[in-house]
Amino acid sequence: MSRVPPPWPPVEVETAHRHPDAPPPGTKFGPHYAHCFGCGDEVEHGLHLQTEAGEGTAIHAQFTVTEAHQGAPGLAHGGLLACAFDEALGVTVGQQLRRPAVTGRLETDFLAPVPVGSTLHIVGTLDGIAGRKVYASAEGRLDAPDGPLALRARALFVIVDFRHFVEHGRAEDLRAVAENPSLLRQSRFDINP
Numbered sequence: 001m002s003r004v005p006p007p008w009p010p011v012e013v014e015t016a017h018r019h020p021d022a023p024p025p026g027t028k029f030g031p032h033y034a035h036c037f038g039c040g041d042e043v044e045h046g047l048h049l050q051t052e053a054g055e056g057t058a059i060h061a062q063f064t065v066t067e068a069h070q071g072a073p074g075l076a077h078g079g080l081l082a083c084a085f086d087e088a089l090g091v092t093v094g095q096q097l098r099r100p101a102v103t104g105r106l107e108t109d110f111l112a113p114v115p116v117g118s119t120l121h122i123v124g125t126l127d128g129i130a131g132r133k134v135y136a137s138a139e140g141r142l143d144a145p146d147g148p149l150a151l152r153a154r155a156l157f158v159i160v161d162f163r164h165f166v167e168h169g170r171a172e173d174l175r176a177v178a179e180n181p182s183l184l185r186q187s188r189f190d191i192n193p
Ligand SMILES: CCCCCCCC/C=C\CCCCCCCC(=O)SCCNC(=O)CCNC(=O)[C@H](O)C(C)(C)COP(=O)(O)OP(=O)(O)OC[C@H]1O[C@@H](n2cnc3c(N)ncnc32)[C@H](O)[C@@H]1OP(=O)(O)O
Pocket: 032, 038, 086, 087, 088, 089, 090, 091, 092, 094, 095, 098, 099, 100, 101, 102, 103, 104, 105, 131, 132, 133, 156, 158, 160, 186, 188
């Protein structure tokens, strides 16, 4: 099987520029939602991905693989690694463009096994924008920002209206957020605008 990936981005794009209000490099973001599996601080066995703004459109993210994240004995489950990239790239798009967006497509190349106890260092960047379509990609390295390359991911995010979340979210969870807005750890998401 050829390992040569198809052209990326797959369509003609404009350069994606960071929004003037995007936080400066070094800003730590914290979780965006307490119950988010990728970053939430109230999800016991979640990924607890830590994210921080980088230069340009980059985001730096890290998470440590725990026993709860195993697929094979002592190795991270591939789906959870893909989840980490979904989250990291979602933060890249959300924070650098300051627009709500959801994942339309996510592809992941698993280049090396990721053992329990290792810390994955992810860098995500924006690759271009075409209307509502935002293309972003990321690399993940083992145990150090310049450690061995373990994963690569590419994703299409689609910019949506905030109504997307209100119309599709389960009513009791939306109610819980309305009653306790601090569950949205970053107050930018207003579920009742
Ligand atoms: C002031 C604001 C500040 C914000 C600050 C933010 C701070 C917080 C930071 C960060 C937080 C975020 C962290 C989250 C991280 C995790 C993210 C996730 O896991 S998201 C959940 C999983 N994804 C879904 O549940 C989507 C489910 N899918 C849908 O709802 C729809 O399919 C949707 C919205 C993706 C598209 O539906 P349509 O009806 O709106 O639009 P259509 O026309 O179908 O698609 C638009 C374009 O995209 C292409 N497209 C869509 N899906 C595609 C695909 N799979 N492959 C290729 N192209 C696709 C289409 O072909 C179309 O392209 P053409 O405009 O015609 O050129």
